[in-house]
Amino acid sequence: MQTSFGEIAPAVDHNQLTRLIKQCVTGHQPLMVWGLPGLGKTDNVSDTMTALGYKVIVVYASDYDAVDAKGMPYNSDGVTSYARPPWFPSVGCGKVVIFLDEIVQAPQPVQVCFSRLAKEGVIGDLTLPNGDGDECIVIAAGNQHTARAGSHRMPTHLADRFAHCELVPNRDLFIDWARSHDIDERVPAFLQFKPDCFYDFDAKRQEYAYPTARSWAKVSDLISDLASDDVSMLELTVGAKVGQGVGRDFASFCATLDSIPDATAIALGQGQADVPENLGLLYTLTVALARRTLDDASAENIWAYLSLVPEEFQIFWLKDCEAMLANPNVEYDYDLSQAPVFAEIAQRLAGALGITS
Numbered sequence: 001m002q003t004s005f006g007e008i009a010p011a012v013d014h015n016q017l018t019r020l021i022k023q024c025v026t027g028h029q030p031l032m033v034w035g036l037p038g039l040g041k042t043d044n045v046s047d048t049m050t051a052l053g054y055k056v057i058v059v060y061a062s063d064y065d066a067v068d069a070k071g072m073p074y075n076s077d078g079v080t081s082y083a084r085p086p087w088f089p090s091v092g093c094g095k096v097v098i099f100l101d102e103i104v105q106a107p108q109p110v111q112v113c114f115s116r117l118a119k120e121g122v123i124g125d126l127t128l129p130n131g132d133g134d135e136c137i138v139i140a141a142g143n144q145h146t147a148r149a150g151s152h153r154m155p156t157h158l159a160d161r162f163a164h165c166e167l168v169p170n171r172d173l174f175i176d177w178a179r180s181h182d183i184d185e186r187v188p189a190f191l192q193f194k195p196d197c198f199y200d201f202d203a204k205r206q207e208y209a210y211p212t213a214r215s216w217a218k219v220s221d222l223i224s225d226l227a228s229d230d231v232s233m234l235e236l237t238v239g240a241k242v243g244q245g246v247g248r249d250f251a252s253f254c255a256t257l258d259s260i261p262d263a264t265a266i267a268l269g270q271g272q273a274d275v276p277e278n279l280g281l282l283y284t285l286t287v288a289l290a291r292r293t294l295d296d297a298s299a300e301n302i303w304a305y306l307s308l309v310p311e312e313f314q315i316f317w318l319k320d321c322e323a324m325l326a327n328p329n330v331e332y333d334y335d336l337s338q339a340p341v342f343a344e345i346a347q348r349l350a351g352a353l354g355i356t357s
Contacts, residue, residue, distance in 0.1 A: 008144055009034055009164035014044055014173050020165055021048045025137055030118045032103075032159070033141040035167035036201045038212025041141040042101055044167070054095045054137065059087050061114060061140075062105035069106075069113035070124030082124040089136060091129045097137045098128070104142035104154050111158055114140075118161040169199035174213050180323035184220040185287040186228065190253050191216070193280025197246045211242040219250075228254040256281065263288035269301035275309050286313045290320030291332075299339040307348070315352055318345065 009032075012020060017033065021044075024031040035041045046056045067073070071082035089096045100114055113123065118138050121128035128136035140162065171191055178188040191198050200211050209215070222237050231251045239247025260281045261273035266289060276282045286309075289302045306314050324332040336342060 007166075009166040011168045012165045013168060013170040014040065014177075017044050017165065017167055018048045020163075021045065021139070022052065024139075024163055025049075025052060028137075030138040030140070030162050032154075032162035032164045033139070033167055034144055034164065035141070036169075036212075037143055038199075038201075038214035039167050039169055040213050041167050042099075045097075045099055045139055045141060049097045049099075049137075049139070052095075054097045054135075055093070056097050056099055057087050057089065058099045058101055061100050061103040061110055064106065064110050064113075066107070066109035066113060069110050071126070082126075084126060085123075088123070088126055089129060089134075091132075091134060093129055093134050093136070095135045097139055100138065100140035102142055103140040104144075104152055106152070108152055108155055111152070111155060115155070115158040115161060118158065169213065171195055171198040174198065174216070176319075176323070178217075178220075179287065179290075179320050180326065181217075183217065184223055185284060185291070186223070186250075186254055186257070187216055187220050189280055189284035189287060190250050192283045193253060193278075194249060197242075197249060200243070200246075207243055209239070209241055209243045211246050215242050228257040231255050253280065257284060260285045263292050266305045267292040267294075267298040267302055269297070269304075273305060282309060282313055283316065286316045287320060290317050290324065293317075293321050293336060294334050296339050296341070299334075299336055300341045303341050303345060311349065311352055314345075314349060318349065 021031060023029075033041045033045060042058075046058070049056050061069075069085075071085045071088075073080050073082055075081075087098075089098075098117065100117075103111060103114065106114075116122045117128070118140070121130065121136060121138070130136055144166075175188045175191060177183075197211055198216070199213065202210070219238055219241050222241060223234060226234055226237065228234070231254070234254055235247045235251035237247075238250045239245075241247075242250075256278070260276050263285060265271060266273050276285060286306070289306065293299050293302055302317070306317055318336065321334070321336040325335055336345075
């Protein structure tokens, strides 16, 4: 059951959200990012703002009570004052984003405490530093109350102080992200094979585990030491994180992987390998080949094999190699574009890649 996708605010995928954040920063407009659980709202905001040169201060609004949201009160000479919250930036802070995460998981009295922060940069007796090199931006995120994620309605006056968008799931973008973040190659291969298993949120579901972008990323960590033929343990482990039905499907898919050609043998140019007819298996093999493209010899051997497969998988391989080279979190330092065989690759894929002579 889908409780909202673009019903409460304009729908955006991760790429669009990144662009919208940049627009709001330029226009000094606080932004509220809505979305169902597990879509990566927090990671997107943090990554985007970090890339823009901002220090990210995450404030979990749900951790506060109304009495301490603006700082603990204390008595000084008969006058009530409020202590500076530990997260509140001081003069000289530079470029900072105050990220009010889980803001609607906080009760309405707490949300009200943060309302002036969004509008005026003020909370209690404190004002966010701006000017002389300091710049403070406010962004918030949370789950809509219909998601049954412990959320409360946002007061209308607070809502009016934000621009709003709703992040929606996008399997293709997740697969692109997975290719460049060392996610177990069986995860994107399975999602390519069974798209409906990528995201399945139902607020009325009895089972606690269900597939989301976040849970699939965790699955990768959980199964890194499990062989594809360890069907029962794969089913149990994956099912524990993304639901029992999806876990069974994933384990069954992995059980078929021993029928695909040996990627290492292809990279070494050993023997003649068949091309899998199953597109999910071919995708899995393509990802494996990208991770074995480590020098000029392996690049030539792998291209000799991939020249026999549909063009879309040749492009998958090429983009995988490029993404891994560009990702500082992955140990990969081979630049396929410098290989002798790349001239042939570029000529073959010129139309698809928009390469002009």
